[in-house]
Amino acid sequence: MRKWQEKWADSGGRKGAWTKALIPEISKWVNRRHGELTYGLAQILTGHGKFQSYLQKIGRTPTDKCVYCSINEADDVIHTLYKCEAFQGIRRSLVISEGQNGLQALKNKVSEMLESAEKWEETVREIDSIMRHKTHLERQNIASDAANGAGNEVPDE
Numbered sequence: 001m002r003k004w005q006e007k008w009a010d011s012g013g014r015k016g017a018w019t020k021a022l023i024p025e026i027s028k029w030v031n032r033r034h035g036e037l038t039y040g041l042a043q044i045l046t047g048h049g050k051f052q053s054y055l056q057k058i059g060r061t062p063t064d065k066c067v068y069c070s071i072n073e074a075d076d077v078i079h080t081l082y083k084c085e086a087f088q089g090i091r092r093s094l095v096i097s098e099g100q101n102g103l104q105a106l107k108n109k110v111s112e113m114l115e116s117a118e119k120w121e122e123t124v125r126e127i128d129s130i131m132r133h134k135t136h137l138e139r140q141n142i143a144s145d146a147a148n149g150a151g152n153e154v155p156d157e
């Protein structure tokens with residue numbers, strides 16, 4: 001167990017830094033007695049998924065800006081869960097209290113989830129519906145790009 005914690009704590013430089021920020025103590029994760037890891041939750045915990053900032057990093061898209069709302073900022077985990085206008089209707093329990101930033105709110109959420117099976121279910125349901133909706137929007141975008149013949153267009157900078 002201690003080895004796991006050590007590995008978690010110093011595993012590969014920047015890789016996994018996001019996950020470590022959210023789950024500083026891997027033992028709490030490993031020893032929990034509830035909670036399935038879903039695809040949506042995995043994307044949130046690793047930062048690897050349907051986020052423009054990640055897709056740009058791996059060369060899949062030219063821009064890190066969110067393409068689903070008008071806020072015009074980088075689309076990452078925090079943007080998706082707490083800010084993106086596209087998911088306003090879906091957000092319920094993922095509220096940010098005054099003076100709290102998104103990262104702190106998410107850290108608190110994850111820590112609550114690890115303590116309580118109820119919180120886990122509630123939060124994962126919400127995260128999954130947001131991420132599923134994002135997949136849906138992405139498919140719509142691809143479909144309309146294809147319909148407009150804009151698939152191969154290079155965006156001007």
Ligand SMILES: [Zn+2]
Pocket residue numbers: 066067068069070071075079083084085086
């Ligand atoms: Zn957005």
